[in-house]
Amino acid sequence: xxxxxxxxxxxxxxxxxxxxxxxxxxxxxxxxxxxxxxxxxxxxxxxxxxxxxxxxxxxxxxxxxxxxxxxxxxxxxxxxxxxxxxxxxxxxxxxxxxxxxxxxxxxxxxxxxxxxxxxxxxxxxxxxxxxxxxxxxxxxxxxxxxxxxxxxxxxxxxxxxxxxxxxxxxxxxxxxxxxxxxxxxxxxxxxxxxxxxxxxxxxxxxxxxxxxxxxxxxxxxxxxxxxxxxxxxxxxxxxxxxxxxxxxxxxxxxxxxxxxxxxxxxxxxxxxxxxxxxxxxxxxxxxxxxxxxxxxxxxxxxxxxxxxxxxxxxxxxxxxxxxxxxxxxxxxxxxxxxxxxxxxxxxxxxxxxxxxxxxxxxxxxxxxxxxxxxxxxxxxxxxxxxxxxxxxxxxxxxxxxxxxxxxxxxxxxxxxxxxxxxxxxxxxxxxxxxxxxxxxxxxxxxxxxx
Numbered sequence: 441x442x443x444x445x446x447x448x449x450x451x452x453x454x455x456x457x458x459x460x461x462x463x464x465x466x467x468x469x470x471x472x473x474x475x476x477x478x479x480x481x482x483x484x485x486x487x488x489x490x491x492x493x494x495x496x497x498x499x500x501x502x503x504x505x506x507x508x509x510x511x512x513x514x515x516x517x518x519x520x521x522x523x524x525x526x527x528x529x530x531x532x533x534x535x536x537x538x539x540x541x542x543x544x545x546x547x548x549x550x551x552x553x554x555x556x557x558x559x560x561x562x563x564x565x566x567x568x569x570x571x572x573x574x575x576x577x578x579x580x581x582x583x584x585x586x587x588x589x590x591x592x593x594x595x596x597x598x599x600x601x602x603x604x605x606x607x608x609x610x611x612x613x614x615x616x617x618x619x620x621x622x623x624x625x626x627x628x629x630x631x632x633x634x635x636x637x638x639x640x641x642x643x644x645x646x647x648x649x650x651x652x653x654x655x656x657x658x659x660x661x662x663x664x665x666x667x668x669x670x671x672x673x674x675x676x677x678x679x680x681x682x683x684x685x686x687x688x689x690x691x692x693x694x695x696x697x698x699x700x701x702x703x704x705x706x707x708x709x710x711x712x713x714x715x716x717x718x719x720x721x722x723x724x725x726x727x728x729x730x731x732x733x734x735x736x737x738x739x740x741x742x743x744x745x746x747x748x749x750x751x752x753x754x755x756x757x758x759x760x761x762x763x764x765x766x767x768x769x770x771x772x773x774x775x776x777x778x779x780x781x782x783x784x785x786x787x788x789x790x791x792x793x794x795x796x797x798x799x800x801x802x803x804x805x806x807x808x809x810x811x812x813x814x815x816x817x818x819x820x821x822x823x824x825x826x827x828x829x830x831x832x833x834x835x836x837x838x839x840x841x842x843x844x845x846x847x848x849x850x851x852x853x854x855x856x857x858x859x860x861x862x863x864x865x866x867x868x869x870x871x872x873x874x875x876x877x878x879x880x881x882x883x884x885x886x887x888x889x890x
Contacts, residue, residue, distance in 0.1 A: 444468070444476060446490045446498045452696030453491065453502040453576060454689075455480075456584065457609020462663055466491070467692035472699075477689045491576045499724075501695045502571060503584035504715065506614045508563040510536070511585060511626050514547070514554040517870045521549075521709040527869055527887070532556055534843070534883065544720060548586060549710035550622035557583040559715055568720065579724055580698075581716040585616045585626040587694035592659050593621070594697075596682060601657040604640050606671070607691050608662035617643035631664055636671035655679050661690035815840075815862050822858055826851040839865030839888020845881045846872060852884035859886070 448470060455464035464480040466487065478487065490498045512535055517524050528547060529540045536543065538560060545558045564581065571578060588605050592598065604617040613631045617640065618624035625643050629635045644656060658681045660668035665687035672681050684690050698713065716722060774780055812835055823830055823844075828851055830844040840859045846852050849872045859866035865888040872882035 444484055444486050446486060449475060449498045450696045451487070451490060451498055451500045452692040452694065453480075453500055453571075453578065454584075454692035454695060456503070456505070456607060456614065456691055457612045457663070460609065460611035462610045463688075465689055465692045467689050467696045469693070469696040472697060474693060474696075477686060477692070488575065493577075499579040500576065501580045501582055501698060502567075502576065502578040503582055503587070503691075503695060504559050504564060504567050506584050506626060507628055508559050508567070509583050509585070509626075510558045511583070511623070512536075512556045512558065513622070513624060514556055515870060515873070516552055516554060521707045523889075525709060528556070530885070531870070532558065534885070544715045544717065546583070546713045546715055546717075547710050548713055549707045550620075553620070553622035554710065555586070555622060557586060557713060557715065561720075564715060564720055568716075577722070578716070579722045580714045581720075582695055582698055582713050583715065584614065584691060584695070585623060586713045587698045588614075588661070588691060589616050589618070589623045591690070591694040591697060595684070596657060596659065598657050601655065601680070602644055603657050603659070604643065604672075605659040605661065606636060606640070606665075606668035608636075608660070608664040608668045610663060613662070613668065615639050615643060631667055633667055633671040633674065636668055637675035640672065640675050657682065659684065659690075661687040663688045811863075815859070815864065818858065818862065819855070822855055826854070828852070828855065835864065836888075840886060841888065842866075842886040843884065845875060845878075845883055847881060849882045852882065852886070856886050864888070 446468070450469045452467040452469065453464070454466075456462065458464045465477070466480060466483055467477050468475040468487070476487075478484070491500055512532065514531065517527075517531075519527075525547075529545075532543075532545065533540045536558060540558075542561055543558050544561055544564050545556055547554060547556045567581065568578075584607070588607060589603075592603060592605050596603075602617070602619040604615060607614040607616075608631050611631055613629055613636055614626065615629065615636065616623050616626045627639055627643065629639045640658070656676060656679055658669075658672040658676065658679055660666070660672060660681060660683050662668065665683050669681055669683055672679060686693075770781075815835055816833075819830075819833065819842075822828070827847045828844055829846075830842060832841070832843050834841040842855075844852075852868060852872050856867050866886050867889055869885040869887045869889065872884040875881045875883050
């Protein structure tokens with residue numbers, strides 16, 4: 441076998457279901473074209489070396505096991521992307537079984553439909569350790585459901601059809617389903633025709649496909665793609681069923697072809713699905729940051745030297761400013777106290793603050809003390825009248841933060857308006873959502889957004 445050229449390639453590594461008698465597979469891609477495909481056992485030596493190489497001739501992408509990844513569809517918050525990114529952890533905290541601080545996450549904008557992918561840090565660390573023991577050091581860890589969905593959109597005409605993808609392993613099957621540009625659900629089941637058929641029917645039953653025809657496009661891939669194809673035929677007679685070329689390498693190819701820089705109508709801030717970030721970032725991703733730090737430090741040293749030279753000549757001006765500031769402080773202290781304060785420094789400030797309350801209108805002081813109590817009383821009366829159950833409430837000068845459940849979708853907006861009319865910055869972070877546990881109630885969050 442001739443030597444495999446690996447400079448400038450991306451290697452997708454897929455071991456889904458490998459622990460249950462499946463085979464781990466790798467797909468080598470250069471410029472969005474497949475160069476080679478191998479099972480790990482049959483891979484040439486240079487490819488095995490590249491899977492753990494720290495040289496920048498190639499990049500390895502892998503996925504956490506789908507069972508260790510949670511996908512959460514999010515409604516478009518109608519906020520600026522930067523502001524939505526700031527409140528995203530708080531939104532996810534309400535839906536996750538563990539604190540978001542213990543998770544790694546990515547959020548993808550599928551042309552206005554958002555999907556968050558979350559994995560526990562402990563699961564991500566375990567995954568990286570397991571790969572390292574096998575001699576594999578992936579640069580990027582990507583959600584498998586996202587990658588296979590993107591590859592299916594690229595390779596097939598799905599604009600007018602709901603879409604389901606089945607990645608079948610020897611004993612397990614990953615099903616990703618949805619409509620339009622965004623996936624709506626992912627589920628893992630046994631590799632059994634009846635089980636796959638039932639899961640796909642359920643996925644399309646729960647999906648919202650307004651205006652979409654009933655006949656879906658079904659992609660059967662993986663080591664046992666024929667089992668998925670058989671299940672699709674029984675579940676949706678007459679539906680369009682596609683088995684890709686080299687179906688067993690479909691997942692590895694999807695991982696290798698993922699590119700967050702590809703043109704998209706979605707926001708660039710929410711295009712990179714990489715879960716290996718922060719403390720888990722690959723060393724090749726840290727190197728550019730280290731070079732930037734060195735360059736920035738050198739630039740700051742040069743700037744500091746120039747600033748020192750200028751400051752030397754400005755010393756006299758600074759002294760004058762200091763004297764002026766002292767005079768202004770003395771005037772402010774005297775104004776606050778209402779008389780000429782003879783003490784100096786912090787003692788003068790303390791004396792002025794002690795004297796100030798005697799000069800404050802009692803009506804103003806009474807309003808200051810009563811405003812929080814009045815706001816709390818008005819809030820609780822409103823909640824009792826409208827059947828709202830508050831889970832948290834925080835009243836501060838900067839605004840009001842609150843969360844809870846309402847029997848209807850209109851009451852939270854009315855509560856936010858009530859708080860705003862009282863004089864506190866308050867509005868809904870997003871439209872109220874039906875509670876998964878109790879469909880007759882709506883969850884909401886009020887934040888002091890400006």
